[in-house]
Amino acid sequence: METAYPPLNELFVFLNTTITQISIFYSHIPGSGILLKYIKNSHQNDPFRTILELLLVFFAIIYLFTKKYRTDNLIELTPQEVEELVDEWQPEPLVPQLSDEENEFDKIPVINGPQGPRVKLVNGKPLLNISSFDFLGLLSHDSIKEKAIKTLREYGVGSCGPPGFYGTVDVHTEIERKISDFLGTEDTIIYSQGFSTINSAIPSFCKRGDIIVADEGCNFSIQKGLQISRSIIKWYKHNNMEDLERVLRKIKDEDIETGRRLTRRFIVSEGLFENYGDITPLPNLIELKKKFKYRLILDESLSFGTLGKRGAGLTDYFDIDPNQVDMIVGSMCYSIASSGGFCSGSFEITEHQRISGPAYCYSASLPAMLTVAATESLKLLKQNPLLLSTLKFNTLLFKQLLHNIKYLLLNGSADSPVIHLRIDEGIVRVGDIEDKEKCLQDIVDEAMNNGVLLTRAKYNRTQELFSIEPSIRICISASFNKKEIEKTASVIKSAATKVLKNRVH
């Protein structure tokens, strides 16, 4: 091609050679022929499709080359920032300074010798111990001691392993069988700590998304179990069956409204409330559980060995078939005067916990001597029905004597050996919780001067979910005689009068 402008001609030549060279270079790239063929083939005389496909390719390329980012709010620190933080860190003292509680520590009495209904302080002062959970007075029973010592010589001190890993010995299976027989349930599982029994039994069945309806008055151990289970927790007012029904009905309505899937549902309550000393109305609870199709977990830690004709707890007390309650959880630390806890129910209930109850799987099993001590206590309880009638008599006598007590309110059901004395705010002028606790502590101190060992009910208030009125917790024991009960009652009365009479409205 001839043109009038030689420079333009040169440009064409340059362009042509460049394009030729690029295409030659391109044909040398491995796979270039395939790509060319692919585009030609794919086009199929439909530009719309080709554009779509090109867009897809662009999208893929953009996606592949976008930088990664996180959506969780974790902050990644540079090594420099880590260094700075480490330098800034000031360790807290290993033994922190005591604040207001220091006074309280000074007031904790120190007992010389073993625990029991009649104790001696380090200064030699004899006291009537009405603050320990030893309801049947089995803690200082001779035959239990003998058996425990004999077992100690035979089996050694510890069990040296969780129940699933060489920690189970014959005495464990024996007590499991004995408790099942005593309660009338199918099977029982033994835990090595009373506190961790229910807070291990609950999460072994309940998971996130399950619904648990629980009493607001439940003790700390249950609260922790509910928290660990991660379930949805609904609370009903303490011992209020109308409120329980309202809560259950509301959940049912929500089910219909949201169409959510059916999950495991439980009602959790205490048999004899540790923080209130009252008895849960089990027949109503079972009726509601059946009506709304829930399972019932009943913490019988305090009611086991104290309530009922045989002392077999709440089912015995109300004369209800124990198999109506899905899980009966109890403690062997209180009436049974040993250690550990148990969960009783159907075979499936216990067997499931043997592989999924955290405290059963990961904690060393109950030492053989304590297990034997518990078996022996259970035997004594079965053999001596007098123990229970004495306990009942003492409880009634004590309540009768304190019936007309001024300044204090007697909390708890009539048959309950656990009694909470709370300040009667109708008569006495008191301030906040701290002030009330101070008043009660003064009563405790005054009673101790007169030969009765009392205790305030103590809580970790920062962790408790519901605020509990301060109280003095009294545990009646079967080992007191009539005179001692009378003395205790009169000491408490006069101590309350002495401390609170200046604060009357």
Add this chain to the structure above:
Amino acid sequence: MARSRSRSFITTEKPTTYDEDQFALPNLNSNWVYYKGAWLVHIILIICVKILLSSVPGVSSETSWTLTNLSYMLGSFVMFHWVKGVPFDFNSGAYDGLTLWEQIDNGAQFTPAKKYLTALPIGLFLLSTHYTHYDAITFLVNFTFLAVVIIAKLPQLHKVRLFGINRLEVE
């Protein structure tokens, strides 16, 4: 509080009370995307399905490619974007409300596994259009399925549920 069923078009899964549980243990349910052979197995499965479908007498190349496409898109949609939670109880239900795609890399976006799993269906679709002569309808069917899978993978749809479908019903 129970949330009532979809009142709005788009809803986002709210953080649950125990989101910190997600960091307590490794998520064995989603970590497998980085295991040896986990990437290759997708390709092997696709090839197997394709061979299986092509070997059926009377099935045209278009049908077999379409079915291969559809089965992969559907399968991956169900596995990555529909099924929620963890089949075994490893994490105390910390991932109950999240699909597998949302669980991968603890929700981080544009990670290698996510890039691979996004590029794969696109590649499959492009291959299938190349080897066949789709008519307009088959092309659209294939493309729609691809689009659904791709849209579900977009970072903008992280923890988002459309029309309240497949939401976590409780809490």
